[in-house]
Amino acid sequence: MKNEMNQAELLARVNTSHQGGGSERVRAISARIVGDLFKAIDDLDIQPDEFWAGVDWISRLGASGQAGLITAGLGFDRLLDIRQDEADERAGLAKGTPRAIEGPLYVAGAPSFKGEVVLDEGADLKGDVFVMEGQVLDTHGKPVPHALVDVWHANDHGRYSHFDPAQPAYNLRRRIETDAQGRYRFRSCLPPGYAIPPNSPTSELFTALGRHGNRPAHVHFLVAAPGLRALTTQVNISGDPFIHDDFAFATRDDLIVEVQKGVSPAGYESLGLTQPFGLVRFNFTLQPARDEDESAPKSRMARALG
Numbered sequence: 001m002k003n004e005m006n007q008a009e010l011l012a013r014v015n016t017s018h019q020g021g022g023s024e025r026v027r028a029i030s031a032r033i034v035g036d037l038f039k040a041i042d043d044l045d046i047q048p049d050e051f052w053a054g055v056d057w058i059s060r061l062g063a064s065g066q067a068g069l070i071t072a073g074l075g076f077d078r079l080l081d082i083r084q085d086e087a088d089e090r091a092g093l094a095k096g097t098p099r100a101i102e103g104p105l106y107v108a109g110a111p112s113f114k115g116e117v118v119l120d121e122g123a124d125l126k127g128d129v130f131v132m133e134g135q136v137l138d139t140h141g142k143p144v145p146h147a148l149v150d151v152w153h154a155n156d157h158g159r160y161s162h163f164d165p166a167q168p169a170y171n172l173r174r175r176i177e178t179d180a181q182g183r184y185r186f187r188s189c190l191p192p193g194y195a196i197p198p199n200s201p202t203s204e205l206f207t208a209l210g211r212h213g214n215r216p217a218h219v220h221f222l223v224a225a226p227g228l229r230a231l232t233t234q235v236n237i238s239g240d241p242f243i244h245d246d247f248a249f250a251t252r253d254d255l256i257v258e259v260q261k262g263v264s265p266a267g268y269e270s271l272g273l274t275q276p277f278g279l280v281r282f283n284f285t286l287q288p289a290r291d292e293d294e295s296a297p298k299s300r301m302a303r304a305l306g
Contacts, residue, residue, distance in 0.1 A: 061201040068104020072248035077101035094139035096287040098252040100233040105160045106299045110173040119188035130278035133185030143182030147225035158194020187271040216240035224297035228286035
């Protein structure tokens with residue numbers, strides 16, 4: 001076998017060299033990605049210094065734990081959701097609440113409560129107090145009792161507990177078990193929008209691309225119940241300046257919520273409210289699950305890794 005090769009011969013050897021075994025699926029994906037990168041290097045005349053600077057950036061990105069920001073900011077997370085939406089439509093599945101990107105900041109095991117919870121208890125926040133309430137329904141409009149509504153959002157500095165050492169464990173993270181009528185509600189402070197971390201591998205890329213790294217105000221959810229497809233989604237707060245220019249492309253039209261202001265605290269005393277507050281009403285509709293795994297309340301990464 002000769003060891004002097006042109007580009008095509010090198011690529012062929014890279015993509016066919018194996019000792020047996022392994023995964024045909026992985027080989028097929030690797031061959032496509034490596035082939036596309038070979039072509040990009042050749043077509044764009046990528047120089048060695050540019051290539052190795054990119055390798056250094058990838059190394060620093062991995063060490064920073066920000067890979068999930070890059071996948072969202074380059075549209076991959078939304079692309080996967082679009083493909084799932086299209087697959088549901090082709091299969092004739094009944095539509096539920098739109099899915100939205102999970103992001104890299106979900107943490108399992110938040111404290112669990114029945115019916116309602118004060119999400120911001122013990123949190124030193126400056127945002128306006130609001131309540132979000134509604135029902136979990138199936139695609140026939142029937143309430144889903146004892147569904148799990150896992151909710152999390154950033155503090156008023158745009159940071160999330162577990163990833164921010166200044167916050168206590170599970171700050172602004174709770175799980176709510178719906179009541180017999182599928183109802184849930186929680187109190188918190190309206191989170192602001194936020195930007196990607198400055199002076200980071202993520203900000204370096206977006207500066208080079210000439211793009212901003214801002215996200216509109218939003219609240220994340222993972223909603224699940226036996227026999228129904230677990231839903232990962234988020235709602236965006238109407239009026240945010242970046243609601244139609246989210247760097248993560250996560251805004252969905254049916255997930256933009258309005259805050260009704262100046263609502264009387266009567267009937268909400270159990271949430272510790274004594275003054276008028278903002279109210280958001282929103283129902284989650286879950287699709288039927290095709291198998292048990294689809295109904296498991298797992299993060300997307302946990303589902304992928306089993």
